[in-house]
Amino acid sequence: MLPLAVTGLLALSACQFVGQDDPAGDAHRLNTMESFPLHAYLPDPSSDGGRAIGRAQWILAKKCMVRLGFPAFAVLDTKAVESTYPVRQGNLASRSTAGDDSPYGVDDPDVAAEHGYHNRSQDTEESTQPQEWPAEQYVALTGMFDSGDSHRAHGNPVPEGGCLGEATRRIYGPAPKTTKAGGLKLTGYFSLPLELWYESHKKARKDPAWKKADRAWSACMKEQGFRYPDPDEASVDTAWYRTEKPSDKEKRTASADARCKLDTDYIDTVHTIESRAQKKVIGERKQDLDAMRAANERAVGNARTIIEKA
Incomplete structure (x- = not known):
């Protein structure tokens, strides 16, 4: 699996001598x-362009959800959800710290001596955070169905990829063909x-x-x-x-x-x-x-x- 958690670059100490090996x-x-x-x-979700796309996705998804029969979304404050991704209610488990999400694993003996391999990033300022939604709303937003879930919301067909998927196609155009990497399906733009x-x-x-x-x-x-x-x-x-x-x-x-x-x-x-x-x-x-x-x-x-x- 491709490591997709991004870590920050190390700033060189101001007290280092010029030319000193580190x-x-x-x-x-x-x-x-x-x-x-x-x-x-x-893409950089934290860039101006990345934030604009996230904002537009939720603006469009909000209208789609109202169309699917969720009138409360008419007053949804999209700014409150722009930096989030939906999680089905009851499935928001705490993230395990086991593992190291840098490309080559641990690289600091002192940090490793304290945390071992439980060094997965827990940065609270990540560009996106999970947010729970009730099952019916989650399905309509994402188009991700569990066994027994209806593919309709209040009698209206849920679009492919849900309202967020529909919004993404409005912004980007038709989705590219699915590819595979290491047995995983890659479907994004x-x-x-x-x-x-x-x-x-x-x-x-x-x-x-x-x-x-x-x-x-x-x-x-x-x-x-x-x-x-x-x-x-x-x-x-x-x-x-x-x-x-x-x-x-x-x-x-x-x-x-x-x-x-x-x-x-x-x-x-x-x-x-x-x-x-x-x-x-x-x-x-x-x-x-x-x-x-x-x-x-x-x-x-x-x-x-x-x-x-x-």
């Missing part, structure tokens, strides 16, 4: 989604860069230099008493997911993991390989990627027009 800082800087070439083709990200990562992992980096990291871990073939195997050890808080063993393992990444220059090595693979696929699909970017710019223009008319 391998830990470099590793952290590279261990972010933003540091990859394909990231430039993914930005499925192409995600598909290319997955494919380039898969190819990069086959590079002999990547495999050599895995072996160096594994040898380092073995010296400290931990046997894993690569960092992915260490981070997804099922033992870490049995408790909400990290065990002492998990903390020791994660700290050693991060230290071995620094000692073997692991992140810099594999990031270089993966970035090269991404640049290659960008060159091969540049026309398609540029067309997608142009379509997004048109969508932003459509969204702003919808907002002005509202």
Whole structure:
């Protein structure tokens, strides 16, 4: 699964001397989604254009919900829901902190010694947050049906993708064909860069230099008493997911993991390989990627027009 939680770039300390090496800082800087070439083709929901699209989606969805027989939506304050995504009532579970949502996992031995692999971002200022809706409203908003759910709301057919899906098509145009990446269906308007990200990562992992980096990291871990073939195997050890808080063993393992990444220059090595693979696929699909970017710019223009008319 593609990591889609974005972490911030590391700011270099003002007290560093000019020219002083900072391998830990470099590793952290590279261990972010933003540091990859394909990231430039993914939308930024927090940008002016991203916020305009979110606002327009809810303006249109509000009208659709009234049309489907939910009169209370006529007075819905769309500003209160613009930065949210709908969740069916009763399904809003607390997010597990197990796992690490950076591309290459833990990279700070001190942080890992405290949190282990329970280092998933819990940033409260994420661009979107979940919001619960009653089942009937949730179905009408999303077009996502559970067994037994009616495909009609107050006698009116629920549009494909619900009112939010209908709104998105009004803004972007017809949805692109469904693609797959790692067994997952990608149906969004930005499925192409995600598909290319997955494919380039898969190819990069086959590079002999990547495999050599895995072996160096594994040898380092073995010296400290931990046997894993690569960092992915260490981070997804099922033992870490049995408790909400990290065990002492998990903390020791994660700290050693991060230290071995620094000692073997692991992140810099594999990031270089993966970035090269991404640049290659960008060159091969540049026309398609540029067309997608142009379509997004048109969508932003459509969204702003919808907002002005509202």
